[in-house]
Amino acid sequence: MEGVSQPPFDPAELEQRILDAIRRGASMEDIAGLRPARMASPEDAIGALKEGNTRFFSGRATRPEADANQRRAQIMTQTPFAAVLACSDSRVPVEIVFDQGLGDLFVVRVAGNVVGESGLGTLEYATEHLNVRLIVVMGHEGCGAVAAALMSEAEVGREPENLRRLIARIQPSVRDLPPIRDKKARMREAVLNNVRHQVALLREQPVIQAAEARGQIRVIGAYYEIGSGAVDFLTEEEDLRP
Numbered sequence: 001m002e003g004v005s006q007p008p009f010d011p012a013e014l015e016q017r018i019l020d021a022i023r024r025g026a027s028m029e030d031i032a033g034l035r036p037a038r039m040a041s042p043e044d045a046i047g048a049l050k051e052g053n054t055r056f057f058s059g060r061a062t063r064p065e066a067d068a069n070q071r072r073a074q075i076m077t078q079t080p081f082a083a084v085l086a087c088s089d090s091r092v093p094v095e096i097v098f099d100q101g102l103g104d105l106f107v108v109r110v111a112g113n114v115v116g117e118s119g120l121g122t123l124e125y126a127t128e129h130l131n132v133r134l135i136v137v138m139g140h141e142g143c144g145a146v147a148a149a150l151m152s153e154a155e156v157g158r159e160p161e162n163l164r165r166l167i168a169r170i171q172p173s174v175r176d177l178p179p180i181r182d183k184k185a186r187m188r189e190a191v192l193n194n195v196r197h198q199v200a201l202l203r204e205q206p207v208i209q210a211a212e213a214r215g216q217i218r219v220i221g222a223y224y225e226i227g228s229g230a231v232d233f234l235t236e237e238e239d240l241r242p
Contacts, residue, residue: 112145
């Protein structure tokens with residue numbers, strides 16, 4: 001039922017249900033159907049990501065092993081509860097950061113977590129056909145793509161053509177940053193404002209806008225601190241305003 005929180009997901013219970021089904025000679029379709037759609041609302045999805053990240057940065061990650069039975073439950077269908085637009089940075093492994101397993105997250109990764117044509121189409125697919133409950137745009141500490149957007153036009157001009165186009169998608173979000181003397185603080189604000197900018201672009205797209213209006217999804221931002229492992233969530237309108 002819409003808006004009602006689901007009971008906590010127990011990977012061990014699912015594993016036992018799959019084993020029992022295999023012993024009964026269940027079909028692949030029957031086995032796939034055992035995997036529950038876990039999230040009834042965007043708020044449930046946000047809660048699951050917050051809880052998973054807390055497990056990760058506190059050293060209590062569960063990260064269920066991808067054994068044969070877990071894989072069998074994924075054969076016929078996928079039921080991710082959230083889509084994440086994240087940076088391609090190798091230090092930002094999204095499923096690990098949120099302590100989620102196979103089939104939980106639908107992840108798009110591109111340098112600078114920018115909204116481009118292919119990424120937008122992918123997120124539209126997740127919204128229309130996978131019924132995700134949440135879209136998260138996640139930036140991170142020390143993002144190289146955002147740092148490039150802070151370079152002078154002459155420096156940017158020496159980069160390859162397609163990289164220049166990617167940088168151009170970030171530049172509007174960092175163009176009018178207030179003067180901040182501390183370099184680390186300035187970089188954090190640049191990354192956060194890029195997140196806000198990309199969230200705003202997503203929310204202008206008709207498919208995303210309609211899904212948010214009918215309450216299917218929420219579009220939020222996030223900032224991952226590589227050093228601590230913690231994710232700061234931007235969920236309120238005042239936090240998301242560029």
